[in-house]
Amino acid sequence: MVSPGVKVALVPGVLALLPAYAGRVDPVAELRAAALAAVEWLGLDVQVVADAQGLRVAEALGVSPGLDDARRQGSSPLGQRRGGSVLVVANGSARRSEKAPGHLDERAAAFDAELEKALRAGDVEALRGLDRGLSTELMVGNPDGLAGLGDLIVPGVGAEVDYADDPFGVQYWVMRWSSPA
Secondary structure, three states, X not given: OOOOOOEEEEEOOOHHHOHHHOOOOOOOHHHHHHHHHHHHHHOOOEEEEOOHHHHHHHHHOOOOOOOOHHHHOOOOOHHHXXXXXXXXXXXXXXXXXXXXXXXXXXXXXXXXXXXXXXXHHOOHHHHHOOOHHHXXXXXXXXXXXXXXXXXXXXXXXXXXXXXXXXXXXXXXXXXXXXXXX
C-alpha cells in the first residue's frame, strides 16, 4: 500500500492526447481536459507507470520529471514512496465496437465493466488479479499498470471519476485516488 500523502491518477494512453491531434476541432476535448486536470492535481513530484506509448502521452500532458527509464516505467518499489504522486497511464479494451482498433469482441464490455467496478471501489484484490491473458486478447492498454493499481491505492477507497467513456470503441478512464494523510 502507498504511504500517506501519495496521490494516484489514472489516464489513458491514447495517442489522441498528443498535441498533434488537438487541431482546430479536438476529437477528445473532454478527455484531454480531464487528463490535464488530473495531472495538475498530482503536483510536481510525479512518478509515471506506463508502457512506451503511455510515456509519450504522459510527456504530452506535461509530466516529464526527468526520472531514469526504469523508474519511469514503474519498476521501483512504489509502495515505499513517501509523499509525491503516481501517474498510471493505461486504458480498457480496444475491442468494444466494430470500428474499434481491434474490432468487436463480445467479451470486452463485460471485462471493462468489471474492471471499472474494481477501480471505482478500490478493490485492490480484483485489480491485482487482472486476467493478463484476456487483457492481451482484448487489447487492454498497459494491463500491468492497471493491475499495479492494486499496490498503489488504499483498499476500499473509491476513486474520484473525472471521465469514463468509450469513444472510438476503446474504454478510457480518468480517475484519482488519495491515500489518507
